[in-house]
Structures are given as C-alpha cells and as structure tokens.
Amino acid sequence: MDAQLYQQVLLAVQVSHSPLAAPADRQAAYAFCEEFKTRPDCALxxxxxxxxxxxxxANGDSSSNVxxxxxxxxxxxxxxxxEHYVLTAxxxxxxxxxxxxxxxLVELLLRTERSDSEEEPLFLKEKKVALxxxxxxxxxPQRxxxxxxxxxxxxxCGSAKQIExxxxxxxxxxxxxxxxxxxTSIPPARRKDILQGLNACLPQLFPVVYQELEKQYAQYQSPTTSPAARASSKQLIHxxxxxxxxxxDWLPIDxxxxxxxxxxxxxxxxxxxxxxxLASADCLDVYMSRNxxxxxxxxxxVTGMIIEKVSALDVLDLSSDFExxxxxxxxxxxILVTWGANQLDTLLAQDAQSSPQQQQEEMALLQAVLKNLCRLFTHPSLIITEAQIVLWLTVLKHKTILKQGEAFLGDILAQLRQVSFEKYFKLGSPDRDDDDVANSFVIQCSAEEFDDHHDYLAFFGNFRGRLYALVRVLVQLHPTVxxxxxxxxxxxxxxxxxxxxxxxxxDRRLCTELSTAFLYHEGISALVDCVVKQLPQATMENPTNQQLLHSILQCxxxxxxxxxxxxxxxxxxxxxFSKYYVLDGNVLTSVFEILFANINFMLPGEDVHGAMSNDTMNVRRRALASLxxxxxxxxxxxLPVLPVLCTKVQELFAADRVLDSEGVLLYEMLILVSNSMGNADEKVQFVQQIVQEPLSQWIAPEMTALVSSPQNIVAAVEAAPANPESRKLLLKVVKTLTTLYGIAKRAGAEGFVQTWPxxxxxxxxxxxxxxxxxxxxMKDAILKTSTACWLMSLSMDEIAQLLGGKHQLEEEDIAKLPPASKWSKWHKNVRDVTYHVVGLALGQAGSYNNPQVMSYFQDSVLNNLEVMEHRHFKSALAYVFLPxxxxxxxxxYPSLLDPVLTHVFQHLVLRFSTCFIKASMLDASTVNKTKKTLWSALVVGVxxxxxxxxxxxxxxxxxxxVMEFLESAIDAKTVIGVDTDNPKHVVNPEDEYQRDFILLQSASLPFAIGAILVQIIGWKDTLSCRKAALLGEKLVNMLHNETKFNALLGQELFTAALEALMHEHVGHVKEDGLKWELINLARNIYCRLTLGLVPVEECKGIDPCNQxxxxxxxxxxxPRSILLSLPDVSLAQVDALDAFLREKHSMKTQKNAFKEFLEVPMLAIKQAKALASGNTSPLAGADGKKQIQDLPEKLVIQAKEYEAAVKLHETQNANLDAGSLFGR
Structure with a gap:
C-alpha cells in the first residue's frame, strides 16, 4: 500500500467529519473520498x-491519541x-x-472478535449488517x-456482540x-427466493432464538448479574x-x-x-394484522393470551413515567384496534357445528376484548380514543353482537356513552391549565401529542366528527338514557x-375561546345538536322522551x-329542536321572542351602523340563522303566524336596526314560510311583493350604467374615496344581488320565474x-390606478383560507395595508354572488326556454375565460358550470352542452399544460418555485x-x-339507503344518458376529457391524481372498443400512468393507494387494448379462460411497444407477462403481476436519476452494477421436495391391480 495515500485517506475522513473545517476543505475531502472509492485497490x-x-x-505505526x-x-x-466495492464489483x-x-467479509465482520471490550456504536453495527x-x-439461498x-x-460459538x-x-x-x-430495490423473483429460503430455515432458527431469549431474559432478571452483562442481555433481547x-409479517401463521x-x-x-x-407490543400488533x-x-x-395479559395491566396509569x-x-x-379490524369477522364466523359451550366461550372472549377496549376508550389521550371509533361503529352495527342483548353489551354501552359525552368538550388544549387532576392528565397528553392550540383544534374537529357518528349510534340504541x-x-x-x-x-373581561365557561357552553350546545337533531319522530313522541326534551329546552x-x-x-x-317544536307549539313563542330580541344584540357602546365587534355580529347572525x-x-x-313575522321584519327595517347581510336572512325566513302556502298564485304574489324593492334597485338606470362596462366599475371604485355616492352605489351591488340571491334560492323555480327576465x-x-x-x-391600466388596483389582488380572507387559517397572517403586515385594500374583498363578494345567481338561473329548466340562452354563454359566461385567474375559474366551475x-x-346537448363544455375543457388542457411542472423538467433551481403565468394572482399583505x-x-x-366536475359529468353516482346499514351507489338514468352522450356521442369531449386526465395524472396532487386514475379507467372501460381512441388510451393515458409511477416530483412521494390505482389503470389499458381481454365480471356466458x-x-x-421501450425490459419478459395475463384473470393477480413487471424499469430509472444527480447512495451505481440480479439457478428446498413426494405417495394406491386393463 502507498503510505502517502493511506495518510491522505485518513486525513480526508477526518476533515469531512470535522465541524471546524472550512466548507471548501470539507468539499475537497468529500471529493477525494468519492474518487478513492473508485480505485481498484480501495478494498485493500x-x-x-x-x-x-x-x-x-501504512507501515503499522499506531497512535494512542485517536x-x-x-x-x-x-x-x-x-x-x-x-460496501461500495461489493455493490459495484x-x-x-x-x-x-x-x-x-x-x-x-464474513470472517472479517462476524467471525473476528475484537479484543477490546468497548461497545460499538449503532451506526457501525448497522453498516456491518447492511454489507x-x-x-x-x-x-x-441458491449460491x-x-x-x-x-x-x-x-x-x-460467538460473543453477545456477534449474536446481536x-x-x-x-x-x-x-x-x-x-x-x-x-x-423496491430487490426484484420480485429474488424476494420470493429469499423469503422461501428463510422460511425453510425456520425449524433450525426459531429454537435457537427461543433458547437465547430464555437465557438472556433470565440473566437480565437475575439480581447477581453485573451491569455490563445486564446491558448486553437487554441489547440482545431487543x-x-x-x-x-x-x-x-410473512412467515406461516402457525x-x-x-x-x-x-x-x-x-x-x-x-x-x-x-x-x-414496546418492542413486544410491536410484534403482537404485526401478528394480529395477519389473516x-x-x-x-x-x-x-393468541387472542386469549393477549387479553388475559392486557386485563392484568394498568393501561390508564400516567402518574409515573408519563411519556x-x-x-x-x-x-x-x-393491538386491540388491529385485532378488531382484522379478526372480529373471523371470530364471529362461528362454525355451525361448534357446541353451544364453545360458542359461549368465544362470545365471552369477545366481551373481554370489548371491555379492554372500553378501558382504553376512557384514556386521557384523544388519539387513543379516536383510533377506536371506527371499530366501535362496526361493533355496534353488527347484528350478531347486538343479538347478545343487554347482559353482554349493557356495561360497555354505558361506559361508551359516558366517555363520548365527556370527550365532546374541548377541555384538553395544551394552552390551558387545570387544577382538576383528571383533566390535567388530558392536558398533559395534549401537550405531548399536539404542537400548540391550533394543532389541537385541527385534530379535535376531525375527532368530534367521528365521535358524532358514534354518539348517534349510542343514542339510537338507548334514546331515553x-x-x-x-x-x-x-x-x-x-x-x-x-x-x-x-x-x-x-378590554371587556368577557369570555375568550380558552375560557372554561365558553368551552362548556360550546361543548354542550354541540352535544345537544348531535343528540336532538337525529332523534326519529317516533322517539320524540314518547312521553318520557318528550318530557326530557321539554326540560332540556327550558334550561x-x-x-x-x-x-x-x-x-x-x-x-x-x-x-x-325544530322537530320538537311540532310537538310543543306553545314553546315557539318563547323561542321566537329570544331569537328576535337577539337580532338587536349589542354590547354597551356599540352601534349598528358604527363600530360592532365580530362577536356581536356573530350573535346577531346566529339568531337570524336559527330563525x-x-x-x-x-x-x-x-305559516299561521306569517303576518306576525312580516310585521316584526317591517319593524326592524323601519327602525334601521339591521345590517344589509342580516336583511337578506330576514327575507329568506319569510320566503321559507311562504313556501308552505297551499295556493301557488298566492305564493308567487307574496314572493313578488318581497322581491319588488331589491329588483327595482337592481334595474335602476344608475345600476345599469355601472355594471354595463368594466371601465365604469373601475371609475366608480377609483372615485369612491372622495365620492360617497359612488361608494354607496358600489356597496349596493353586493347588497342587492345578495338579497335577490337569497330570495331566489328559497323561493324555488315557480316563485321566481317572473323575476328572471x-x-x-x-x-x-x-x-x-x-x-x-x-x-x-385593461388589467395593465387598472394596476396603474391608486384605488382600483386593489380590485386585482387577493383579499386577506382569501389568503388566510389558502394558507390554512388567519393565524398564518401577521397583524403587522395587515395593518400596513391602506384602506383601499378592502376593495379586493368587495370584488370577491361581487364575483361570488354573481356566479351564485347565474348558477341558480342556469340550474332551472325554465331558463333554457329563453332564446337568448346561447348568447348569454357566448357574450358573458364564456367571455374572457382564457384570462380568468385560477381562483375565479374554480368558482365558475362550482357555481355556474356545474348547475x-x-x-x-x-x-x-348537441347545440349547447357540447360546445360549451368543449370550450371549457380545451382551455383547461392549455392552462394545465402551461402550469404543471413535470418532474422531468425540474432541477434544483426550480424546486418549490411556482412559474409565473397569465393566471397568477396578485398577492399582498404576506x-x-x-x-x-x-x-x-x-x-x-x-x-x-375540475376533477369533481368531471366526476359529475362521466361518473355521477347517487347514494340510496343512507339511513340503512347497506347504502348503495347507483347511477340515475339522467346521469347515465348524459355520460353516454359525453363519451359516446360527442366528437370532441372524450378527447378533451382524456387530455385533462393525462395532465392531472402527471401532476403532484395525490387527491386529484387518484380521481384522475379512476376516471381514466372509466374512459378505458367505455371507449376501448373504438379504434379512434387508441392513441388517446393506448399511448397518452398509458404513458401518463407509467410516467406517474416512475417519475415522481421532487418532494412528492406517491402513496400506496395511488400507486395501485395507477398500476390498475395501466393493466386495464394493456389487457383491453393490447390483449383484447375482457374482465371476468363482463364475461357473461363466456368462459374467461377461453375468450x-x-x-x-x-x-x-x-402499449406493448411502450413496455418494450422501458429500461431493462426484454421481449421475453413482455411475452411472459402476456402469457400470464391471458392465463390468470383475477384482477388482483393481474395487478400484482403488472406491479412486479414494472418494478424492474422503476428501479433502473431510480438508479439513472441517482447517477445523474451525483448521488452516492447504493442506487447510483454506474451501468446498473449495483442492481440486484435474479439468479439463474432454480431454487430447490429439500424439505418442500420431500413433503411433495410424501403427499404424492399418499395419494397413490399401492395395491392397485392394473392387470385387467391389458386383458391379462
């Protein structure tokens, strides 16, 4: 070895890990280490x-200073x-x-025992293990x-360290x-071989593991064991x-x-x-999730063992070792929830031949499980309670369990009711303090489980929603209790x-949202709403229940x-209490008196046309909303007291005691009551009387002039600060349209038909x-104005909603905004109410008798769609185009629906193709940066x-x-039997006819819809992508027989599904559910279009195996050509996939086969990306050298071969005399 190189390597390792080294030195050290790994002699x-x-x-000199x-x-x-050498070479x-x-390597890493007694750090052990x-x-196992x-x-023969x-x-x-x-880094065939090899080794492995656990635990518990030996035993047991x-998770269940x-x-x-x-509980949780x-x-x-042990544990004590x-x-x-989700049906599927005693023992076991669940349901942790709710909904709707009667369920139901009612109150925020010991543990749990009060509230909203469903079931079972x-x-x-x-x-020493009094009132009102609203009429009519309701209402x-x-x-x-008022009409007078009185609610010093706090306005509006x-x-x-209501409303208007928005609710109240009039003409006449004043304001000359052109609107807004009349007229637009919308919405088609023209x-x-x-x-001109420019920006309410709440806004930034910034909210309100009213008009069949309906679309609804911001397009889709x-x-449909939807969809394809940034186009400089487009909004104040x-x-x-709109267009479903245990989704004949027209009769809509789905599937929003995959499958199922759609389905949609699977956005990891839906979409396209296979459920009168x-x-x-173009995919592999799909017709089996097929190119693409990025992870091996290859040797497990031979021998008759067959 080169002594100088040896020292350079050690120095590079030291510098690359030194926090004191300069960044340039560390980078140079990293580069040296990476280059060193490529040397042929690096392993030496x-x-x-x-x-x-x-x-x-390199000469062997050692230092004690290391x-x-x-x-x-x-x-x-x-x-x-x-590791790098092994994987690459x-x-x-x-x-x-x-x-x-x-x-x-085995000799070096496992057999060679170190002479020192120093404990190796975990990162060193893990590296040995990885190698x-x-x-x-x-x-x-083959080689x-x-x-x-x-x-x-x-x-x-080894030490404790080697055993570990x-x-x-x-x-x-x-x-x-x-x-x-x-x-995903291991080919499917290799995975199967390895698991089969491990499975074959279990008879030799498990006795050794069992004995080691027994030995080490005895040593761990022995009082004579030294601390070092105890620590060693602890590590081995873990x-x-x-x-x-x-x-x-995979071995045979027995x-x-x-x-x-x-x-x-x-x-x-x-x-x-x-x-x-904790480690033991993890093992049991995994095992109980098995089939x-x-x-x-x-x-x-196993259930009996677990429940016996859990019953003896104190699962509520938090006084010591809280965390x-x-x-x-x-x-x-x-463990218990996993058991319920996976084993409840297995336990209840009792064998008809089982003895009564055995059935009784099994139900006793179930009761013990439920009682332990109940114990944990009372736990201070909301997360523990929330995890059980879905299971309890299943249990309390299961007919076999309900048949067991009060003796079986009585105590369980009583405890569930008690805890559900208690936990309906938001008393556990981590920002609160409470002297009550029980609630202090609730707050402690919340402080451990939630970052802050906002995090707690976000969770509690979902938690109460689930608890609401459970309370409803509990009330249905015992309403009087x-x-x-x-x-x-x-x-x-x-x-x-x-x-x-x-x-x-x-300032006023009044309640805030953290005040205990408010939390109790908020909780009890929500609980009353949950319980009372869902009571059936027959239950209310029960004298005992009616008296209880009366007492509650009087309180x-x-x-x-x-x-x-x-x-x-x-x-x-x-x-x-609306349904109760029918039974006790006398109490309505008191209720209405309180509600009308609180329409005028104000705190001292407040004025209806001056300063009023948000809390005050909320009270007034809530009183109106309840009316x-x-x-x-x-x-x-x-209806009998409608004249009295009209008088009260007139008094409020005459006294000028209500705001514009409150006046709308008063109109709605009167219209709702008038809807019960038996005489249609009388009802229409009443509506016309109500609508007369706001309609006259709407069609007034000054209003007509204002709304007739954008220039007039801009000029009015620009003049508003100095011209009160302009400001008043602009505000009247919102007031008048909101009033007309409220009346039209409540009056129905017949009552408002004379007003629409x-x-x-x-x-x-x-x-x-x-x-x-x-x-x-026009936009450029507006942005140059001083006041009207705020029409083009988002309001602060919109920004808060987009960011997830007002707590995301900084009060200092908001305070810096000028008064003119409020015109952004005016613009939003005007546009929203306009869309709502237009949607209401287009949602009524009578509107289509108007000969001008097509011109309305061409001149107004579809006008300037191409420059509309995303937020406005979303509103238009929801409020205008969906109705x-x-x-x-x-x-x-041919003359109106087809051209309108074609125009909208074709623009959406252009918009999405411009806005969506494909993963293949991303680089480090564009990650998390939004491309500015024509449709980008003006954001201020943050x-x-x-x-x-x-x-x-x-x-x-x-x-x-857009996905919701497409779902309504081609996959609309209606739920029937909502109040039953078996609700069903059905397709209405009208929706079916519309779907067939859009997909089978329109010349342009299927291609436009398909193009939108292709764009969405390639984007990063999981929810949209999942819907797009499901709708894509709908397209395939309906259009696969038409060859004109081959390019759309077989190329564009198929390619989009594969790209979404193989090329993920930076920072975007697709969840398993979405991956399976994309795999199923690709499988469906391939089977239908390329192989001509029909799913089993469509093979009516046809053998699926002989289509x-x-x-x-x-x-x-x-699609076949696309698969052959994927990296590391051969013709033989595609042929094998074709043969398998033709032979196996189970959708699940086909999906698994397609998944295993795609894993090979997916891994190759990941490796190529890692290599291109300069990544040093095991994926980044050049030319795929680090890829795990399938072995050519066939896996032969002797134990299985022997079992097969024995089974074959047992099925043969050794004494069979075949001589007579040959005439002997």
Whole structure:
C-alpha cells in the first residue's frame, strides 16, 4: 500500500467529519473520498483501516491519541468503501470470486472478535449488517445455502456482540424483502427466493432464538448479574424482538405459536416488563394484522393470551413515567384496534357445528376484548380514543353482537356513552391549565401529542366528527338514557358556568375561546345538536322522551348572559329542536321572542351602523340563522303566524336596526314560510311583493350604467374615496344581488320565474364586465390606478383560507395595508354572488326556454375565460358550470352542452399544460418555485415566502374542482339507503344518458376529457391524481372498443400512468393507494387494448379462460411497444407477462403481476436519476452494477421436495391391480 495515500485517506475522513473545517476543505475531502472509492485497490486500504483504526500510517505505526469517535468514524468509512466495492464489483465478478469475497467479509465482520471490550456504536453495527445483508440479497439461498448454518455457528460459538449482529442481519434481510419502504430495490423473483429460503430455515432458527431469549431474559432478571452483562442481555433481547417483528409479517401463521418455540407467548409475557413492552407490543400488533381465516383456532388461542395479559395491566396509569406509559398505552390500543379490524369477522364466523359451550366461550372472549377496549376508550389521550371509533361503529352495527342483548353489551354501552359525552368538550388544549387532576392528565397528553392550540383544534374537529357518528349510534340504541344524561349535563353547564371566570378578554373581561365557561357552553350546545337533531319522530313522541326534551329546552331558554360567545351558543342550540317544536307549539313563542330580541344584540357602546365587534355580529347572525333553520324545517307550522313575522321584519327595517347581510336572512325566513302556502298564485304574489324593492334597485338606470362596462366599475371604485355616492352605489351591488340571491334560492323555480327576465340582463352584463377586468390591456391600466388596483389582488380572507387559517397572517403586515385594500374583498363578494345567481338561473329548466340562452354563454359566461385567474375559474366551475351541467335539457346537448363544455375543457388542457411542472423538467433551481403565468394572482399583505404557497394552492384547488366536475359529468353516482346499514351507489338514468352522450356521442369531449386526465395524472396532487386514475379507467372501460381512441388510451393515458409511477416530483412521494390505482389503470389499458381481454365480471356466458380472440385490427400494440421501450425490459419478459395475463384473470393477480413487471424499469430509472444527480447512495451505481440480479439457478428446498413426494405417495394406491386393463 502507498503510505502517502493511506495518510491522505485518513486525513480526508477526518476533515469531512470535522465541524471546524472550512466548507471548501470539507468539499475537497468529500471529493477525494468519492474518487478513492473508485480505485481498484480501495478494498485493500479499507480492510487495513477497519482492522487497525488507530493506525496512522501504512507501515503499522499506531497512535494512542485517536479518540473513540475518530476510530469509529474511520471504521465506518472503511465499511462504506467495502460496501461500495461489493455493490459495484459484484455483478462483474466470477461466481468463485464472489464466494471468496463473501467468505473473507464474513470472517472479517462476524467471525473476528475484537479484543477490546468497548461497545460499538449503532451506526457501525448497522453498516456491518447492511454489507452482509447486501451479499445475502445477491446470493442466498441458491449460491449461499450455508447462510443460516454459518450464522448459527457464529451464534453458538460467538460473543453477545456477534449474536446481536446475526439477529440484526436476519432482521435486515427480512425487512428488505417485506417492507414497502425497502423492497423496491430487490426484484420480485429474488424476494420470493429469499423469503422461501428463510422460511425453510425456520425449524433450525426459531429454537435457537427461543433458547437465547430464555437465557438472556433470565440473566437480565437475575439480581447477581453485573451491569455490563445486564446491558448486553437487554441489547440482545431487543435485537431478537426486532427481528421477530419483521418475520411475523410473512412467515406461516402457525410457526410463531409452535408449542416448543412459542415466541408469541414470550412476547405476551414481556408486555409486563417496562424495558421490552414496546418492542413486544410491536410484534403482537404485526401478528394480529395477519389473516387467520384458515387458522381460527390459533387466533382464538393468541387472542386469549393477549387479553388475559392486557386485563392484568394498568393501561390508564400516567402518574409515573408519563411519556413511557403513554407510548405503551397507545401500543396496547393499537393491538386491540388491529385485532378488531382484522379478526372480529373471523371470530364471529362461528362454525355451525361448534357446541353451544364453545360458542359461549368465544362470545365471552369477545366481551373481554370489548371491555379492554372500553378501558382504553376512557384514556386521557384523544388519539387513543379516536383510533377506536371506527371499530366501535362496526361493533355496534353488527347484528350478531347486538343479538347478545343487554347482559353482554349493557356495561360497555354505558361506559361508551359516558366517555363520548365527556370527550365532546374541548377541555384538553395544551394552552390551558387545570387544577382538576383528571383533566390535567388530558392536558398533559395534549401537550405531548399536539404542537400548540391550533394543532389541537385541527385534530379535535376531525375527532368530534367521528365521535358524532358514534354518539348517534349510542343514542339510537338507548334514546331515553341518552336524553337523561344530556339533561344532567345541560343543567350542570347552565347553572355552574353562567359567566366566564378565566382566560377573559383584556378590554371587556368577557369570555375568550380558552375560557372554561365558553368551552362548556360550546361543548354542550354541540352535544345537544348531535343528540336532538337525529332523534326519529317516533322517539320524540314518547312521553318520557318528550318530557326530557321539554326540560332540556327550558334550561336553555332560562339561561341568560350578555357575553357574546355564550349567547352565540344559546342561539345556535335553539335550532336543534325544530322537530320538537311540532310537538310543543306553545314553546315557539318563547323561542321566537329570544331569537328576535337577539337580532338587536349589542354590547354597551356599540352601534349598528358604527363600530360592532365580530362577536356581536356573530350573535346577531346566529339568531337570524336559527330563525331561518327553524322556518326551513317546519314552515307549515309557522305559516299561521306569517303576518306576525312580516310585521316584526317591517319593524326592524323601519327602525334601521339591521345590517344589509342580516336583511337578506330576514327575507329568506319569510320566503321559507311562504313556501308552505297551499295556493301557488298566492305564493308567487307574496314572493313578488318581497322581491319588488331589491329588483327595482337592481334595474335602476344608475345600476345599469355601472355594471354595463368594466371601465365604469373601475371609475366608480377609483372615485369612491372622495365620492360617497359612488361608494354607496358600489356597496349596493353586493347588497342587492345578495338579497335577490337569497330570495331566489328559497323561493324555488315557480316563485321566481317572473323575476328572471328582469334580473338577467344586468346580471349578465355584470359578469361580462367582471371577466373583462382581466383583459391584458385593461388589467395593465387598472394596476396603474391608486384605488382600483386593489380590485386585482387577493383579499386577506382569501389568503388566510389558502394558507390554512388567519393565524398564518401577521397583524403587522395587515395593518400596513391602506384602506383601499378592502376593495379586493368587495370584488370577491361581487364575483361570488354573481356566479351564485347565474348558477341558480342556469340550474332551472325554465331558463333554457329563453332564446337568448346561447348568447348569454357566448357574450358573458364564456367571455374572457382564457384570462380568468385560477381562483375565479374554480368558482365558475362550482357555481355556474356545474348547475348548467346538471340542468341542461337533453335536447340541447348537441347545440349547447357540447360546445360549451368543449370550450371549457380545451382551455383547461392549455392552462394545465402551461402550469404543471413535470418532474422531468425540474432541477434544483426550480424546486418549490411556482412559474409565473397569465393566471397568477396578485398577492399582498404576506411575506414573500408565502406567495408561492398561495399560488400553488389556488392551482391545486382548481385541479381538484375540475376533477369533481368531471366526476359529475362521466361518473355521477347517487347514494340510496343512507339511513340503512347497506347504502348503495347507483347511477340515475339522467346521469347515465348524459355520460353516454359525453363519451359516446360527442366528437370532441372524450378527447378533451382524456387530455385533462393525462395532465392531472402527471401532476403532484395525490387527491386529484387518484380521481384522475379512476376516471381514466372509466374512459378505458367505455371507449376501448373504438379504434379512434387508441392513441388517446393506448399511448397518452398509458404513458401518463407509467410516467406517474416512475417519475415522481421532487418532494412528492406517491402513496400506496395511488400507486395501485395507477398500476390498475395501466393493466386495464394493456389487457383491453393490447390483449383484447375482457374482465371476468363482463364475461357473461363466456368462459374467461377461453375468450374469443379479438380481431387483430381491433387491437392496439402501442402499449406493448411502450413496455418494450422501458429500461431493462426484454421481449421475453413482455411475452411472459402476456402469457400470464391471458392465463390468470383475477384482477388482483393481474395487478400484482403488472406491479412486479414494472418494478424492474422503476428501479433502473431510480438508479439513472441517482447517477445523474451525483448521488452516492447504493442506487447510483454506474451501468446498473449495483442492481440486484435474479439468479439463474432454480431454487430447490429439500424439505418442500420431500413433503411433495410424501403427499404424492399418499395419494397413490399401492395395491392397485392394473392387470385387467391389458386383458391379462
């Protein structure tokens, strides 16, 4: 060896790991190390460095000044060099040299025991393990059949350190073959060979593991064991459990519970040991996720063991070792939830021949499982409770369980009700403090599980949504008990928490969202809403239940507070009793008096036309919203007092005591009640009276002039600061349109039919003007103005919504914005209400009798679509085009629906192709940077770093809205039987006709839709991509018989699916669900178009295995050519795939085959990317040298061969006399 080079290597390793070295020096050291790894003799130096890490020269001189860290760093580098050498040189070495190299490395890393007693760091152990496992993945079992015997020999004769390495190697090998995070680097055939080889070794391996665990645990527990020996035993036990966890995911289900080596029993016993309980729980969680359908007795046996142990554990104690106990409790909860998700149906599928006693024992076991789940359901951790809810919904709807009666479920249901009601309250925020011991543990858990109050609230919203579903089921089972519990809690909250006492506002000393009083009122109002709203009418009519409801309502009505947050909750909950008001009409007077009184709610010093706090306005609007809700639910019962309501509304308007937005809700309330009028003419007349005033304002000359052109709007906005009349007219646009929208929405088609001809001309003119604001010349002119320029920017509310909440905004930045910035919100409000009203018009069949309907689309709806911002396009799709899609009459499909949708879709293809950045186009300089396009919005009021986030979110929202629109167009489904246990999705005849027209009759729409799906599939939004993959499959299923679609389906869509699988965006990892959907899309295209195969479910009267051959001219060979063009794919592999797909018709089997086929080119592409990027990971081997190759030798496992021979012999009749067959 070159002594100078040796010293240079050591120096480079030292510099590259030194925090004191200059960046340039470290970079030079990195480059030197990388270049050194490419030398043919690098392994020679690496072995020398590894053997003598303290040696500073090639001549053998050692130094005592080398620190332990530096020594381990040198050894780690040496192992890294050896790993690189093995991985890059392996494929070019002869088999004999591979074996020689393997023997030398095993001797060096495993057999050679170090003389010092110093503990090796984990990173050094893991590197040794990775190197040996890399060799095993390339040779075991065909070319390394002695793998396990060699490891077991080392185990029997070696030290504890060597045994630990053996366990880690076995764990790593199994993990690399099974885990989806690692197995993509191993070809499918190799994975199967390795797992079969490991499986064959289990009879020799498991007894040794079992004995070692027994020995080490006895040593660990012995009081005479030294600390060093105890630490060694602890490490070995952990290593054994980690190895066992990886094996339990795939080995035969009966192996871990073999009586002689019952490793599951060991794991159960270790649950009570604080040191090993987490690792043991991981093992049991994996095992209980397996399929025990054919091993039911084993499942019952293991379940009994686990439940017996868990029942003896205290899974609620957090008083000591809080973090450790909390993690352990979650693990136990995971085991039980996993059991429920995977084994519940197996347990309930009782054999009809089983004895009554056996059935009784099994149900007792189930009851024990449920009781332990109940114990954990009471845990202070919301995450533990939330993880169980879906399981409880399954349990409480299972007919077999419900048949067991009150004796079986009584205590369980009582505890579930108690805990569900308690956890409906947001009392566990990490920002709170509580002297109550029980709730202090809840807060401690939240502080451990959530970053802050916002994180807690985000979780709690989803948590309560799930808990809502469980409470509903519990109430349905025992409504009277639930109402009694609800009354107790309502009484407690309204009497004990009448005012806020903590976390009060600084100015008025009123409740904030952290005040205990508010949290109780918010929780009880939400709980009342959940329980009361879902009660069936028959349940309400029960005298006992009716009396309980009356008592609950009286408690709410009797409560009085001037705190706006508490008052808001009172106003909210009154709307929950709508169905009860039908039974007790007398109470409606009191309810309406309170609601009308709070329309005028104000705090001292506030004025309806001056300053009012947001909390005050929320109370007023909530009172109005509750009035509207009640009138909508029971209009016929309120109709007799409609004149009284009209009088009250007139009084409010006359006194000028309501805001414009509040006036809209008052109009809606009156219209809702009038809808129950029996006489249609009388109803129309009433609506016309209501609509007369806002309509006259809308068609006034000054309003017509304003909305008729974008220039007039811009001029009015620019003059507004100095001209009150201009400002008043602009604000009247929002007020008038909002009022007309509220009336039209509630009045229905018949009530508003006479108004549309007067309303639409100005409405369409306004829409045209709004769209024209974004014409390039017009936009440039507006941006040069001082006030009207704010029309082009996003409002702060929009920005907050896009960023995830107002807490993302900085108050200092908002305060710097000028008063004119509020015109951005005015613009948003005008555009939104315009789209809503237009959508309402287009959603009514009568609108299409208007001869001007086509001109409305050409001149207004579709006008300037090409320059519309993403956010506006999204709104137009949701509020305008979707109602049009659903309401357009079938006779107008060719003349109206087809051209309108074609125009929209073709523009979307252009927009998406411009905006989406393909993964192949990304480089380091463009990652996370949004391309500025014609449709980029003006963002102000937030830091520059958030601008790209806002732009990207608007594009993502548009993409998702487009997918929802396409779903409504070609895959619309209606849910029937929502209130039953078996809801179904069906296709309405109208939706089916529309789908068939769009896909089968239109000449342009299928191609436009396909082009959109191709763009979306290649983008990075998982949700949009999943929908696009599913809709792509819909296209394939409907269009595959038409050869004119071969290019679209066989080339563009097929290529998009493969590219999405193989070329992922930087920072974008596709989830497994999406990957399977993309694989299925590609499989479906290939089977239908290239092979001419029809799925089994479509083979009516045809044998799936003998389908008639499709004519050659009907087949599309483009997908086959694409597969042959993929890297590392041969003709033989494609032929084998074709043969397999023709033979196996199960969709699942075909998907697995396609996945395994695609893994080879996927790995090659990843390696090419790693190489191109200069990455030094194992993927970056030149020319694919680091790739794991399939072995040509056939795998022969003697034990399996022997079993097959015995089975064949047993099936033959040895005494069979065949002589008579030949006439002897």
């Amino acid at each position: 130096y690496a072995v020398a460095i590894y053997k003598n890490p303290t040696q500073n020269a 620190s332990a860290l530096e020594k381990h760093t040198r050894q780690h580098f040496a192992l890294h060099v050896l 392996w494929s070019v070495l002869p088999v004999s040299e591979q074996s020689t190299l393997r023997v030398e 040996i496992a890399a060799i095993a993945k390339r040779q075991f 390394w059949p002695e793998f396990l015997p060699e490891l077991l020999q080392i185990w029997q 390495l053996v366990l880690m190697i076995l764990r790593s090998l199994a993990e690399d073959c099974v885990s989806s995070n690692f197995n 290593a054994a459990l980690q190895m066992l966890k990886e094996f339990l 192996k871990p519970v073999d009586p002689s080596t019952n490793l599951i029993y060991v794991a159960v016993l270790l649950l009570s040991d604080p040191e090993f309980r 025990f359908k054919d091993s039911r007795d084993i499942m019952l046996q 450790g106990n909390l993690r352990f409790h979650k693990k136990i909860n995971d 639930a109402l009694q519990m609800l009354l107790e809690r309502v009484t407690f909250v309204t009497t004990q928490y009448t005012v806020g006492t903590d976390h009060l506002s600084a 709410i009505l009797a409560y009085d507070s001037n705190d706006p947050l508490l008052k808001f909750r009172q106003m909210f909950v009154l709307s929950a 509207v809700s009640i009138c909508q639910a029971i209009p016929a019962h309120i 007067h309303l639409l001309p100005n409405l369409m003119a306004l829409m045209r003007s709004m769209h024209a604001l974004y014409e390039p010349a 049009f899609l659903k309401a357009c009459p079938q006779p107008l 830091e520059e770093a958030k601008h790209d986030v806002v732009q990207e979110k608007m594009l993502m929202d548009l993409a998702r809205q 008639p051959v499709r004519p050659a001219h009907m087949l599309c060979m483009i």
